[in-house]
Amino acid sequence: MTLYAFFGALEQGFAYGLMVIGVYLTFRILDFPDLTVDGSLPLGASVSAVAITSGYSPLISIFMATGAGFLAGVTTGILNTKFKILHLLASILTMIALYSINLRIMGRPNMSLLGQETVVDRFREMTGLLPQHSTPVLFAIVCLVIVAVLIWFMHTEQGLAFLATGDNMQMITSQGVNTDTVIIFGVGLSNALVAASGALVAQNQGAADVNMGVGTIIAGLASVIIGETVFGDKTISRALIAALLGSVLYRIAIALALGMKLGSFSITPSDLNLITALLVVVALVMPKMKRKFLAARGAK
Amino acid sequence: MKKILVTVAAILLLATTAFAKSYTISVTQIVEHPALDAMRNGVADRLKEKGLDVTYNVHIAQGNMATNTQIISQIMGEQPDLVLAIATPGAQAAAQKIKDRPIVFTGVTDPVSAGLVKDLSNTNGTNITGMSDFSPMDKHVALIKEIVPNVKTIGIIYNSGEPNSVPNLKALKEEAAKVGISVEEATIANSSGVYQAAKSLVGRCDVIYVGTDNTVVSAIESAVKVCTDNKLPLIVGDVDSVARGAIAAVAVDYYKMGLQTGDMIARILVDGSDAGSMPVEFLNDLNLHVNKKAATAMGVTLPAATIERAAKVIE
Numbered sequence: 001m002t003l004y005a006f007f008g009a010l011e012q013g014f015a016y017g018l019m020v021i022g023v024y025l026t027f028r029i030l031d032f033p034d035l036t037v038d039g040s041l042p043l044g045a046s047v048s049a050v051a052i053t054s055g056y057s058p059l060i061s062i063f064m065a066t067g068a069g070f071l072a073g074v075t076t077g078i079l080n081t082k083f084k085i086l087h088l089l090a091s092i093l094t095m096i097a098l099y100s101i102n103l104r105i106m107g108r109p110n111m112s113l114l115g116q117e118t119v120v121d122r123f124r125e126m127t128g129l130l131p132q133h134s135t136p137v138l139f140a141i142v143c144l145v146i147v148a149v150l151i152w153f154m155h156t157e158q159g160l161a162f163l164a165t166g167d168n169m170q171m172i173t174s175q176g177v178n179t180d181t182v183i184i185f186g187v188g189l190s191n192a193l194v195a196a197s198g199a200l201v202a203q204n205q206g207a208a209d210v211n212m213g214v215g216t217i218i219a220g221l222a223s224v225i226i227g228e229t230v231f232g233d234k235t236i237s238r239a240l241i242a243a244l245l246g247s248v249l250y251r252i253a254i255a256l257a258l259g260m261k262l263g264s265f266s267i268t269p270s271d272l273n274l275i276t277a278l279l280v281v282v283a284l285v286m287p288k289m290k291r292k293f294l295a296a297r298g299a300k
Numbered sequence: 301m302k303k304i305l306v307t308v309a310a311i312l313l314l315a316t317t318a319f320a321k322s323y324t325i326s327v328t329q330i331v332e333h334p335a336l337d338a339m340r341n342g343v344a345d346r347l348k349e350k351g352l353d354v355t356y357n358v359h360i361a362q363g364n365m366a367t368n369t370q371i372i373s374q375i376m377g378e379q380p381d382l383v384l385a386i387a388t389p390g391a392q393a394a395a396q397k398i399k400d401r402p403i404v405f406t407g408v409t410d411p412v413s414a415g416l417v418k419d420l421s422n423t424n425g426t427n428i429t430g431m432s433d434f435s436p437m438d439k440h441v442a443l444i445k446e447i448v449p450n451v452k453t454i455g456i457i458y459n460s461g462e463p464n465s466v467p468n469l470k471a472l473k474e475e476a477a478k479v480g481i482s483v484e485e486a487t488i489a490n491s492s493g494v495y496q497a498a499k500s501l502v503g504r505c506d507v508i509y510v511g512t513d514n515t516v517v518s519a520i521e522s523a524v525k526v527c528t529d530n531k532l533p534l535i536v537g538d539v540d541s542v543a544r545g546a547i548a549a550v551a552v553d554y555y556k557m558g559l560q561t562g563d564m565i566a567r568i569l570v571d572g573s574d575a576g577s578m579p580v581e582f583l584n585d586l587n588l589h590v591n592k593k594a595a596t597a598m599g600v601t602l603p604a605a606t607i608e609r610a611a612k613v614i615e
């Protein structure tokens with residue numbers, strides 16, 4: 001892997017880092033498999049692109065995208081809790097609705113940001129870093145700040161209620177917590193992060209595209225699982241950081257796959273999806289194998 | 301004596317390889333698809349014909365936008381002489397990141413609204429030029445009129461989520477309006493909707509037209525079935541769909557498009573032309589394919605003149 005490819009992987013890992021943290025919040029903490037993300041990632045990108053092309057600052061556009069993502073998540077949350085629609089189905093409904101909404105927002109399927117000033121350009125001017133370094137540094141800072149805020153939040157009373165909701169809903173209801181509110185807020189928060197990630201991605205790749213959300217949930221889950229396997233999830237702080245680093249590891253794995261040549265048997269680009277699937281399977285199976293191995297040794 | 305001859309031959313061989321300059325081209329392509337692959341092969345064949353020694357690094361994103369962006373980092377590491385971007389997403393990501401070497405795109409329908417070039421003349425461009433596969437809609441409408449002379453309304457099936465289809469629809473409406481024909485739309489979100497969309501157009505139009513819409517084309521058989529059942533002519537925007545059961549198409553041959561893109565690349569690499577000031581090119585050499593069997597099944601008779609000038613006639 002060249003240095004460019006390495007920095008590129010870091011950049012992608014952190015750009016999608018907020019998305020992965022969002023997926024972690026719903027999938028692991030709330031125990032809510034949320035497919036809204038396939039729609040809320042391009043939603044964030046669309047809102048950001050439209051805001052920038054209509055003259056708002058690229059930074060403000062990210063906040064607008066975050067707000068839109070929150071509303072999308074809240075919609076899924078309400079469909080699930082108030083209308084008693086199964087979580088998976090509720091999120092699919094919001095996701096397909098967002099496809100049309102994103103087309104409406106942009107007025108076309110692909111909105112170019114080429115030649116427009118983005119947060120990346122601003123940061124580069126401020127710091128004077130090389131282009132290939134400035135982007136990963138900026139995205140890493142953004143992710144670390146968000147992770148720090150989330151760690152703080154998870155130790156507040158609301159945060160503890162949030163953590164407990166996914167663990168044992170009955171117990172937390174008996175404590176007087178309204179779990180519906182927690183779920184609605186939690187899915188909203190998750191999708192706010194995903195949409196913010198979408199805004200960063202659009203500004204980084206030079207365009208918002210209505211199809212850019214396809215496969216977001218797969219990348220998100222793969223990253224969460226790889227992060228857990230490699231870095232552990234003993235405490236909430238550790239788990240959040242693991243999710244973020246999992247995102248980076250996942251992109252490094254893709255970069256390795258993209259540049260791989262094994263003598264006469266060369267890996268072609270069409271093998272990429274297979275490699276992704278294998279990677280997730282290995283990450284899922286590894287902890288179980290390790291436990292079995294340790295148990296076998298203990299028995300001796 | 302033999303030894304000397306071999307030595308001389310070896311020296312000559314070494315000399316020619318030393319003088320022939322070799323190039324590296326990195327290719328980014330959003331997905332594997334017959335039309336996109338044909339363009340890539342066309343480029344390679346033309347550059348080979350011209351005697352260029354080129355090594356290709358081909359990257360295909362499998363339709364994934366994140367991978368599409370990551371490929372650009374790979375290409376920056378490869379330090380190629382030129383970047384070939386096939387289809388819009390790869391070209392946009394390349395244009396956003398790569399500023400220090402020429403980028404040539406191909407198969408991009410609307411390079412201006414994609415933000416790749418400021419205008420088609422590209423006089424104050426940066427490091428990018430290429431070819432548009434924009435459908436020559438006036439020729440499509442003329443073909444429709446030729447095959448269905450009393451056409452009043454054209455029905456179109458398209459995916460509103462495809463960047464190529466929206467400008468195509470706009471052009472169709474403009475060209476149809478010029479000759480007093482109205483347009484009925486049926487939009488779909490995925491290829492499983494083609495059958496339903498085609499059915500919804502029955503009775504609302506005199507002919508169904510499908511442009512270069514990847515989603516619809518991938519399930520063109522559904523439209524063929526509906527059109528055959530209802531004796532409704534189906535005319536398309538790509539020649540491959542004619543072999544799959546549509547009546548006719550006058551369209552871009554993507555392989556030829558690759559050849560012409562290869563010419564552009566040779567001008568940049570060999571003649572030292574500046575990509576940033578080369579105008580966007582179009583393919584003027586179009587192919588007409590007709591399908592006699594489909595025409596009969598859909599209740600129209602192909603005019604003899606149409607059959608005569610077709611590059612390919614399917615019996």
